[in-house]
Amino acid sequence: DAGVTQSPTHLIKTRGQHVTLRCSPISGHKSVSWYQQVLGQGPQFIFQYYEKEERGRGNFPDRFSGHQFPNYSSELNVNALLLGDSALYLCASSLKAGGAKSTDTQYFGPGTRLTVL
Amino acid sequence: AQKITQTQPGMFVQEKEAVTLDCTYDTSDPSYGLFWYKQPSSGEMIFLIYQGSYDQQNATEGRYSLNFQKARKSANLVISASQLGDSAMYFCAMREDSSYKLIFGSGTRLLVRP
Numbered sequence: 311d312a313g314v315t316q317s318p319t320h321l322i323k324t325r326g327q328h329v330t331l332r333c334s335p336i337s338g339h340k341s342v343s344w345y346q347q348v349l350g351q352g353p354q355f356i357f358q359y360y361e362k363e364e365r366g367r368g369n370f371p372d373r374f375s376g377h378q379f380p381n382y383s384s385e386l387n388v389n390a391l392l393l394g395d396s397a398l399y400l401c402a403s404s405l406k407a408g409g410a411k412s413t414d415t416q417y418f419g420p421g422t423r424l425t426v427l
Numbered sequence: 428a429q430k431i432t433q434t435q436p437g438m439f440v441q442e443k444e445a446v447t448l449d450c451t452y453d454t455s456d457p458s459y460g461l462f463w464y465k466q467p468s469s470g471e472m473i474f475l476i477y478q479g480s481y482d483q484q485n486a487t488e489g490r491y492s493l494n495f496q497k498a499r500k501s502a503n504l505v506i507s508a509s510q511l512g513d514s515a516m517y518f519c520a521m522r523e524d525s526s527y528k529l530i531f532g533s534g535t536r537l538l539v540r541p
Contacts, residue, residue, distance in 0.1 A: 343527070352431075352518050352531030353472070366527025398470055402529075413460060413479060416522075416529060418472035 312337065314403050314419035322425045323391050331386040331422045335403030341365075342384040343416060344376060347398040359384050360406070388424075396426045429454050431519050433532035440509045441540050447494070448504040448535045450519030458524040461502040463493065466516040466534070475517075478502055509539045 315334045323329050335342050341360040345353035355368035359378035373389045382403075388395055402416035430453040440446035452461065463475040478486045478493045486493045494503040506513055516536050520529045 343529075345529075352520075352533050353529070355528035355530075358527045368528060400470075400472060402472075413477065415462065415474055415477055417474055418464070420469065420471040423470065 314401055314417055316399075316401050316419040316422050318422060319420070320423045320425075322427065324427050325391055325393060327391050329388050329391060329424060331388075331399050331401075331424070332383065333386070333401030333403075333419060334383045335401075336417055339403040339405055339417075340382055341404045341406055341414075342378060342382065343402045343404070344384070344386045345400040345402065345418075346370070347400055347421075349397070353400055356386070391426045393426050396424060398423050429456075429521060429523065429526070429530045431521055431530050431532035433519055433535050435535045436533075437536045437538070439538050439540060440506075440513075442511060443508055445505060445507045446509055446537065448506070448517050448519075448537065450502045450504065450532060452500050452502060452519070452521050454500075454521065454523055456523040456525055460522050460524070461493070461495070462520045462522070462529065463491070463502075463504045464518045464520060465513075466518060468515070472518070476504070506537075511539050511541060513537060514539045 343358040344356040347353040357367040362378045375387045378384045398421045400421045401419045404414045404416045432451045459480045461478045465473045476488045476491045490507045492505045516534045518534045519532045
């Protein structure tokens, strides 16, 4: 079975531009969570989508937005890019949304490495 | 407040020996799960092992075991018979049952020496 897939692998943008990152969850998983990992730190939760609705959000500005499609794949959009947005963006899929038992493990994709110049 | 602390920025271990990576956590929720992930230099976060707060026994998955001490709020990862391929960053994480998000520690970089 295919794991979580993300595209693109790498991306270089300039300040002020907009970027869209894509994620396909494991087959049968309905929940997609996005995390930002800055170099040298652990991942930080951005938001989670379940059944096409945003179900939870971390401490990120409105420049970060997302979408979940009927096939449960998801997009992360970042507007007005800043230098500080340079990071590895990780997508994770799970069977259910948060609020489910913590046994619902999140499985991560390979990430998209975004560089903002 | 939810928090994960990993106090070992870096660790060395000799090939074929066992190593323990430390993790302490803080939460006021009685129901939660603890996770360990491995992150090689490629960047992908690989799930290793899970421990639920109500589990009576320590979790084990192959060469990985979790030393769960609930009263001390610690969830240390033990890797037995280390292999060169175990060299990576290791992250401890927690999710409260009432929450959507995984909270990660700052990670421990493990280097296995031949």
